[in-house]
Amino acid sequence: MTEPEQSYELATARLEEIIRRLDSGEAGLRETLDLVKEGRTLVEYCAGELEAVSQGLEEIKLDELIARLDDQSPEGE
Amino acid sequence: MEESPQPPAGIEGSGLKGPFAVGAYAEMLRDELRGRARLQLFGELWNLRRSKFRVYFELRDARGAVPCSMWLDKFDALGDSAQAIAEGAQIVVAGGPDYYPGSKTSSPSFSFDVTALRVAGEGDLLAKLEALRQQLRAEGLFEPQKLLERPQLPQTIGVVTSETGKARDDVLAGLKRRGWAGTIIWGFAPVQDRRAAGAITEALVDLAGIEQVETIIVARGGGSLADLFAFCDETLCRTVAMLRVPVISSVGHHTDHTLIDDVSAESCSTPTHAAEAAVPIDVTAEREALRAATSTLVRHAQSAVVGRARALAALARVPGAHIASQRKDLHQGAREVRAAGQRRLILERERTRTVAEVLRRKAEAGAGAETLTRTRSLEGLSSALAAHDPARMIERGFAMVETDAGAVVTSAAQARSEGKVRLRFADGDVAAKITEDDD
Numbered sequence: 001m002t003e004p005e006q007s008y009e010l011a012t013a014r015l016e017e018i019i020r021r022l023d024s025g026e027a028g029l030r031e032t033l034d035l036v037k038e039g040r041t042l043v044e045y046c047a048g049e050l051e052a053v054s055q056g057l058e059e060i061k062l063d064e065l066i067a068r069l070d071d072q073s074p075e076g077e
Numbered sequence: 078m079e080e081s082p083q084p085p086a087g088i089e090g091s092g093l094k095g096p097f098a099v100g101a102y103a104e105m106l107r108d109e110l111r112g113r114a115r116l117q118l119f120g121e122l123w124n125l126r127r128s129k130f131r132v133y134f135e136l137r138d139a140r141g142a143v144p145c146s147m148w149l150d151k152f153d154a155l156g157d158s159a160q161a162i163a164e165g166a167q168i169v170v171a172g173g174p175d176y177y178p179g180s181k182t183s184s185p186s187f188s189f190d191v192t193a194l195r196v197a198g199e200g201d202l203l204a205k206l207e208a209l210r211q212q213l214r215a216e217g218l219f220e221p222q223k224l225l226e227r228p229q230l231p232q233t234i235g236v237v238t239s240e241t242g243k244a245r246d247d248v249l250a251g252l253k254r255r256g257w258a259g260t261i262i263w264g265f266a267p268v269q270d271r272r273a274a275g276a277i278t279e280a281l282v283d284l285a286g287i288e289q290v291e292t293i294i295v296a297r298g299g300g301s302l303a304d305l306f307a308f309c310d311e312t313l314c315r316t317v318a319m320l321r322v323p324v325i326s327s328v329g330h331h332t333d334h335t336l337i338d339d340v341s342a343e344s345c346s347t348p349t350h351a352a353e354a355a356v357p358i359d360v361t362a363e364r365e366a367l368r369a370a371t372s373t374l375v376r377h378a379q380s381a382v383v384g385r386a387r388a389l390a391a392l393a394r395v396p397g398a399h400i401a402s403q404r405k406d407l408h409q410g411a412r413e414v415r416a417a418g419q420r421r422l423i424l425e426r427e428r429t430r431t432v433a434e435v436l437r438r439k440a441e442a443g444a445g446a447e448t449l450t451r452t453r454s455l456e457g458l459s460s461a462l463a464a465h466d467p468a469r470m471i472e473r474g475f476a477m478v479e480t481d482a483g484a485v486v487t488s489a490a491q492a493r494s495e496g497k498v499r500l501r502f503a504d505g506d507v508a509a510k511i512t513e514d515d516d
Contacts, residue, residue, distance in 0.1 A: 007228065007229075008228070008229050008230040008358075009228070009229045009230075012229075012363075015370055018374075019370060019373050019374075022373070022374075022377040023373075029381055029382075029385055032377060032378070032381040033378065033381060035377075036374050036377055036378040036381070039370070039374045040371075040374060043367060043370060043371050043374070046363075046367055047364075047367060049230055049232075050230070050360060050363060050364050050367065052232050052259065053230060053231075053232055053257050053258060053259040053356075053360055054256070054258055054360060054364075055258065055259075056258050057249075057252075057258045057259070057260075057261065058259070058260040058261070059260075059261050059263060060260065060261070060262045060263070061262075061263050061265065062235070062262050062263060062264040062265070062280060062283055062284060063265070065262060065287070066283060
C-alpha cells in the first residue's frame with residue numbers, strides 16, 4: 001500500500017483527531033499506545049515543516065533565478 | 078524673491094534669445110495660456126482627488142489626456158451628480174488652460190481650469206470592463222483558482238509586485254507577523270504602465286513554472302482605477318485562471334475591484350492581508366500548539382500504563398478490603414447491640430425498682446391487725462422450733478456423732494461400721510475412733 005502524500009494540514013488534522021480520541025478516554029491500552037506512537041511521528045513531521053520556515057527569510061529575484069537556470073541548462077543537456 | 082540683477086552668460090553658439098529669468102517666463106506662459114480661447118471638452122473622468130480647496134482629475138480618451146482642476150465649492154455645487162461621479166464616467170467640462178508658475182519653494186503645474194462640469198454617462202472603459210467580467214464569469218474562469226488546494230504552510234512563495242513600491246514592504250511585514258521565514262521569489266514587474274499587464278503575466282507564468290513555488294501573491298498599493306487597469310487585462314486574467322498554483326491578489330484599496338480579484342483564488346484588501354492569507358497559520362503559535370500536543374501525548378502514554386497498573390493493584394486489594402470492611406461493619410453492629418442491651422437493662426432495672434417500691438408502699442399501707450397476729454404466731458412457732466434445734470441440745474451438753482462426710486450417725490452399728498467419726502460439741506468437734514474392748 002502506498003502512503004498518501006503528507007502535508008502539514010493533513011498531519012495536524014490527524015493529530016487533532018488522535019488527541020480527541022485519547023482525551024475521550026475510550027481507547028484501550030493497545031489502541032492508546034498505537035495512537036501515541038502515530039502522534040509522535042506526526043509531531044516530528046510537523047516540527048520539521050515548521051523548522052523549514054523558521055531558518056531565516058531567503059529572498060531570490062525571479063530574473064536572477066531564471067538567468068541561473070538558463071546558464072545551467074546547456075551543461076545539463 | 079529678489080530678481081537676479083545680472084543674468085549669466087548664455088549658451089555659446091546658441092542663436093536663441095536670453096537667458097531670461099525663469100519666473101518671468103513662467104508668468105508670461107500663464108498669461109499666454111489664460112489668454113487662449115475658453116471652450117468645452119468631453120472625455121472620461123479618471124483619478125479624481127480632492128484637496129482643501131480644489132478637486133483634480135484627468136480627462137481622458139483613446140488619443141490623449143488633459144489634467145483638470147476645479148474649485149471645490151463649484152464642484153460641490155453640482156450636488157448629487159458630483160457626489161455620485163465614478164471613475165471612468167463620461168463628462169463634459171467648460172473652461173480653459175491655466176498655468177501655475179510655482180515659486181522657489183513650490184512646483185509649477187499645468188491644468189485645464191474647469192468652471193463648469195456635466196456628467197454625460199458611464200465611461201466606455203468601465204462598460205468594457207464590466208462586459209469582460211461577465212464574459213469571464215460565463216466561461217467559468219472565476220472558479221478554477223478557488224478549487225485549488227491551498228497549502229497552510231508553504232515553504233516557497235512567489236510574489237509579483239513593483240520592486241520599488243510599498244506593497245513589497247507590506248508583504249514582508251505580513252509574513253513576519255505570521256512568524257514565517259521561508260523562501261520568497263520576487264517576480265518584480267511594473268504595475269501601472271502600458272507594459273505592466275504583459276510583464277505581470279510573464280512573471281506569474283515563470284513563478285508557477287517553478288516546482289517549489291506553492292503560492293503566488295500579486296500585490297499593488299492604492300491608485301486610481303486607471304492606474305489599476307493593468308490588472309483587468311484579459312490575457313492576464315485568463316492566464317491567472319489557468320495557473321496550477323493558487324494566486325492571492327491584493328490590488329489597490331479595498332474599494333477597488335479589478336478583474337484579477339475575480340479570477341484569483343482569494344482577493345485581499347491589502348498586501349499585508351494577502352501575505353497572511355498565503356500563510357494561514359501563525360508559525361509561532363503553531364510551534365506552541367505542537368509543544369502542547371507533545372505534552373498531551375506523553376501524558377496519555379504515561380497514564381495508559383501507570384494508570385492501568387494502579388487500577389490493577391487496586392483491584393488486587395479488593396477482597397481484603399472487602400473483608401476488612403465487612404469486619405468493621407460487624408464490629409460496629411456488635412457495639413450497637415451491646416449499647417442497646419445496656420440501655421434496655423438500665424431501663425428494666427429502673428422499672429423493677431419502681432414496681433418494688435410501689436409494692437412495698439402498698440404492702441405497708443395494707444398491713445393491719447391480722448398481719449400483726451400472724452407475725453406473732455410465726456414468732457411463737459419460731460421459738461418452738463428453736464427448742465428442738467440440735468445446736469441448742471449440744472449447747473446443753475449433748476454431743477452429736479457425725480461421719481467424716483457430715484452425716485449424723487444415729488446408731489452404734491453405724492458408728493461401728495464407720496470406724497472413724499467426729500464428735501461435735503458446742504465449742505467444736507473432735508475426731509474419734511470406734512474401738513471395742515472385749516473385756
